[in-house]
Amino acid sequence: MRKISYLLIFVCFSAVNTILAQDYPPETLRSLAGKFSDPPIEYRPNAWWHWMGSNFSKEGVVKDLHAMKEAGVGGVIIFNAPSWLDTAMNPWPQQHYRSKAYWEALELALSEAKSLNMTVGIHNSPGWSTTGGPWIKPEQGMQEAGFSTTIIEGNQKLNVTLPKPKMNEVAAPYYKEVAVMAVPLRKGVAAGDVLDISDQFSNDRLNWAAPAGKWKIYRFGYYPSLIHTHPVPEDVEATSLEADKMNPEATIAHWKNVLNPLEERLGQYIGNTFNIIWVDSYEARDQNWSSNFRNDFIKVKGYDPVVQVILAYERGDSIFNEEMHGIHPAGEKFSSQTNRFLSDYKEVINRLFLQCFQLGKDMVNKAGFQFAWEPYGSIWEAPFDRTEGIGIADIPATEFWVHSTEPSGEGSFATAAAKNDHRIVAAEAFTGMEAACRFTETPAMLKRPADMGFSYGINKFFLHSWAHNPLSDAYQPGWSFAHYGTHFSRTQTWLEPGKAFFTYLARCQMLLQQGTFIVRTANVLQRSTPEAEIFFVRNTNEATEKTIAFPVKNAVPELWDAYRGIIQQTNQWKQQGDSTFVTIKLDKDQSMFIVFPAQKTTYFKQPEVAVLNEEPVALKDRWIITFHPKTNEKTFTRKWNKLVDFSKEHNKAVQYFSGTAVYEQTITIKKEDLASDKRILIDLGTVYDMAGLEINGKKAGILWSPPFKADITRLLKAGKNTVKIAVTNTWVNRLIGDEQYPADFEWTMLENNGTPAMNGLPRMKGLPEWATNGQPRPSKERKTFIPWSYFNKNSPLVPAGLLGPVTLRYQQLKVN
Template sequence: MNKLIYILSVSFLLSSCSASGNRQQEKDLTIKELAGMFRQPPVDYRPYVWWHWMGSNFSKEGITKDLEAMKEAGIGGATIFNLTSAVQESQAPIENNPWPEQTYRSEAYWEALEHAASEAKRLGLKLGMQNTPGYSTTGGPWITEERGMQTLVSSQTKITGDRLVELSLEKPELPVYKGWGASNKQATYYRDIAVMAVPDKKNAAVGEVIDISGSMDANGLLKWNAPAGTWTVYRIGHAPTMANPHPLPDDLIGKVLEADKMSKEQSLYHWQNILDPLVEHLHDYIGTTFTHILIDSYEAGDQNWTPGFRDDFIRQKGYDPLPWIALKQSSEENEQIGKFDEDFKEVVNRLYVDNGWKVAKEMINKAGLQFYWEPYYGPFNTAECVSIPDLPMGEFWTGGDGAISPEITNGAKEAGKRLVGAEAFTGRPEISQYTEDPAFLKHSTDGSFLSGVNLLFLHHWVHQPFDDQYQPGMGMGWWGTHFGRNQTWIKPGKAYFTYLARCQMLLQESAFVSTKENVLHRSMPDAEIYFVINPADTDLNGRFAFGVKNRVPELWYADRGIIRRVHDWKESGDSTYVDLTLHPDESVFVVFPKNKHGGYPDLVLPAVDVIQESGRVLEGNWKVRFEPKLDAAFEQDFSVLSDFSRHPDPSIKYFSGTATYTKEIEVDASSIGGNKRIILDLGELNDIAEVKVNGENAGVLWYPPYQTDITSWLKPGSNRLEIAVTNNWANRLIGDEQYPADFEWGQDRGVEKGRAMKAFPDWFIRKQPRPSKERKAFYIWCYHRKNSPLQPAGLVGPVRVVEQSLKVYD
């Protein structure tokens, strides 16, 4: 163990905390109330998921199963997205659609959505929706070119002056619909703004630019008495950018545009088209079960014009932008243009904020819903925009430290918003290949909490509309971490989701103060709360200094749901020093109640030290019952624990599912009395284990070290030990690739990114027996090949029973 003396000065900034927040309850909870709920947090604190409905692939049966699985797993709610069946740019939707009549906002769609709301109400879950079809940004089939995002376009004509000029000015080239589901359709809507003449000379001044708009007729014919010299005449107009929300449900591809975000008129029109039908169909659930509307992160591209922009610019900045627009096209070197560019950006931001995002907030709230938003990546000021939504959100992807932008968390603090959400664990295909598990997610989980997040929206939980025999089933193309009811470890994974809920409860019921050196400080009226993580890959044994005095610290372990006293703390100056030992990616809340033990001494375990320990390896035979996710169960004895992926039997080598190891162990009566305990140490396992002792649940181990106290369930003599180990999907999927596909693959993106199913096979559509008996899985995106490396699987051990003698502190 590395010895690291970790002295941290975490300033105590109680005065900067806001007692108000963004929560829905009427009063602040006390630390005593939180302690009482710590083991089993209420549903209100559970994480949410992004629930992706892929094209027309939705069913009432699948909706019910998805929502029931969310409830069982410890998920609190879902945000519905309506996406394409493919979700890769330039890739066609999956062909041979099972439900071609289930188009976006069809009768079948509304029936499914009402069914989802009804089932969510029955289960006590909350629902919301991404506002637009696709995941970005604001638009729909109701947005015509005229109502879409507008951009400046221009043509230029060189002329020689000192004469009457008569010529037709060419109409500017108009944008083309590009990107997702590109149709190369060119815009047809165009309106003239102005005709400006700029002298052809170096460093032309804006005062030399002439507005000759009145000299051109409606057909583009220019008649102008041009002064002497050479001139460039700019015919300036605006046209739709042709930006489209994406990735659209299959029936909408090529038919949808982004709404004009700088026009109040078009914003109102967009939100009326979003909200009015929702309220009409879901009126019984609005504000209770169906609670929020989301705008995902901005991917609509730039917009630099809207009707009325010129007047708005003059009103805000006091001068006409048109001469500058023309001058800027003729020269980028003029120093004064830099000032104009800044003014231009400020006006664009102002219109986005006032005519776009504030209108969204007003309309959504008026409909009885809350506004959730990731306010970044666009031509607007993120710091200002964080204050607008009811829930500001950031995002983080798998493979990183989990931190969201401090612009979001700092802006939320300044705006007095206690809740900060995050799109969590968005995954790239190189990383998220049905290989993810809670242990892998722990690092970025804690990093997100450290950065100020306190409500996670897990990306993703893809809707599974098909029969249960088709697993893992639908995916969001190659994107995302594969949560969902078909995930192998979704049931034992409840331990991980409960960890999220415990953390979120403490973080939501306190106000953000500061983050420093892997320590987050939050405050509530009767307690100071510090969240401490060890993001390193080695143990941390350190002394932490907290800016608190005259308080007794407690350790709240969210992974186990226990609270323990501290005996080796010291005060010096204005700080309290606490010695902590944390394993890699372990975390703990160090809580300082205002009153000793916070008024809940019966919930706080005593502090203990291990004064002596001895361990023994559990040798000999293990009975193992294999329950493959997609095949019949079978049993086999293991004389030695080993990695399944190295086994010669293909049914074990390519196994994905739950394998339950059973053994009888002897325990002496003297080992479990008094100040003694017995720890079960599983050594290496892949990926998550549920432990039972004598038929009683003794906990789920979901990240290393895989150790747990089993003393409470032991009895003298013989004890039955069961260890149910669940691995991920990868090995079964690689096993399938050993055999020819019984469907057609589409575009191949290479070894790292994989390939898509081109079309649902006829045998699937017709519900016929599968032609290939060797292939077990059914999936629309394949990350693996025949020779892809197998993932370690099963219980490798060594499994040890560790007997400890303890010193217990009162």
């Protein structure tokens, strides 16, 4: 079906030249063309590297980093997370957060990363939220306002005890006074009627000559909300508090405790290998007070917030949100006077939050790091302005999940980043949970959310998650980040062929990091450089032919295909007015860069060809299949006369197979079919889940997303040819196969605190001694080893292998 879509973009190009003054890599269009096939490491995706409690090892650190570099991952951000195992069964009790062993492992990671030309960053706090740690004392933590009320009769000398305000559900270690106020009990009380009698109060008692009438006495103060950073290594779970987000002194104390040890122990790496301090999305709930809040509010707004809080409650407006430790938003349930105050209250909180984040950012920069920040709330709305936060960060970051239709932050990040001269827009990429990520993830599955992220202007992915695996490769898949995230790891079945996917991401990131973000509409995004206009186009529907109007004139379009890594000419375009109309064919979930160079280019571009005729010829189903199990078992071979789904086989070694199966067949090619005006495509049909091609001993590429087709003409010869198709599936079937046998370790359905396990998933209670001591495994039947179970013996198997039909497509061509 042919469609015409109009890309309506109104751009003031005179303004673009000013914006382009921002820093960007000194790339020319020629240099980009030269790097397009294999982008350098600075354009590669990075990974979130979760260290799980005390479960880290030097051997695992080295193996993880080498596997990442080999796969095409350019750097890591270290997060210190819990093990989620029974701490009583901890085999490495000396390896706690910031222990001697921890610092040694961290220095080894930096040393190894430096040797690999990789970069390392670290999350500022233990856990992923937000800013804090075991160094934060309760008085430096987040604070919450509260008050008690006492009714008294006036016209007498009082000496009464005023109760302390009710604190939160956790016993607070202290309470700090702010003010004692007296309000006459009558309707229509105004600010001038509220008396500050704080000087008449001490040691819990009020000594006051009360005027005639009834009075309500407010004892107003604040106490720590005791919000903890989370989720953190078990050894600091009880002590890791969130820092006060509105107090500069607490902010400075926090960042000193983050940065000083890094500078003292790892200073030689800072600014080169060690270059990012990360702040994840905001999950610290709210804050409505701080030791300096009253004075700060008066400086900003010119009136006393304590008086206005009291007047709000006198009007019957309960503005404090005790559950969230903050304030309720303005709304219809409150009076207009209260809503005006709440608007001011929210504005001052926002201002103080952002000032403290700016202070932290400045300290991070002074120490030699870049400040990466996800400035939004991922569970609740954050108490600060996202757009201003984007301006503060050196590397503003958002997030998207495997099921996302748009990134967090309503897609505004690229626009806000461009306004603040930020070239990079990062993302926590491919976050997920067990509904979508059960070792079921494949590059084909991940392409749609990846392209969605690119279409919103994201140009630097941080893969979520590569859990650090401290164990030997004898135990696979090994560690995972609980039930969160896509399972990137050195033991992933498809890591080797997945290099093609990581290269695709790098190609897209390289182009999308050039110049300046201009605009996005639907599934088209534009960036502008001094040498070219660059558009990223994606198709989320079935295969189609589209004609798209681009706001460019006097330029010849080029097609830059990031999936295949090639640049192609096209004659399917015309200029009309101030637009250029380009017709392109896109398969489902295919993407393409349309590049409009300002000048004629001389780098190589594949000529456009027209297919005049095609003759499909199905290969005979005579296959020799060599199975290479990922679990280090012996390979085995089968001869099949038909292509079948492995999961439907009765042989258990095939039925529960996970790994790579190499299909081999000999084909005969006629000399005339190799003429210059002909080509031969191989079409694999249905594949679970990706395929590497080899023709006559030479690699012919990786097919990791449908349609599984490739041009193999250049590798063929007249006569007999050997075709090999290496098909890799996921871990799923082998994991289900293992559940047919008793476990040789203990599963539990409870958390360490006795509550039901997260989302009802069984977890390993603790690492078995035979695993940590390198002893033979008790079970001879079980082949896999994971701390979290997604399946049981009755879980349905998933399709696996090459299902075909495999077809050679003989094409007669016309070169345009």
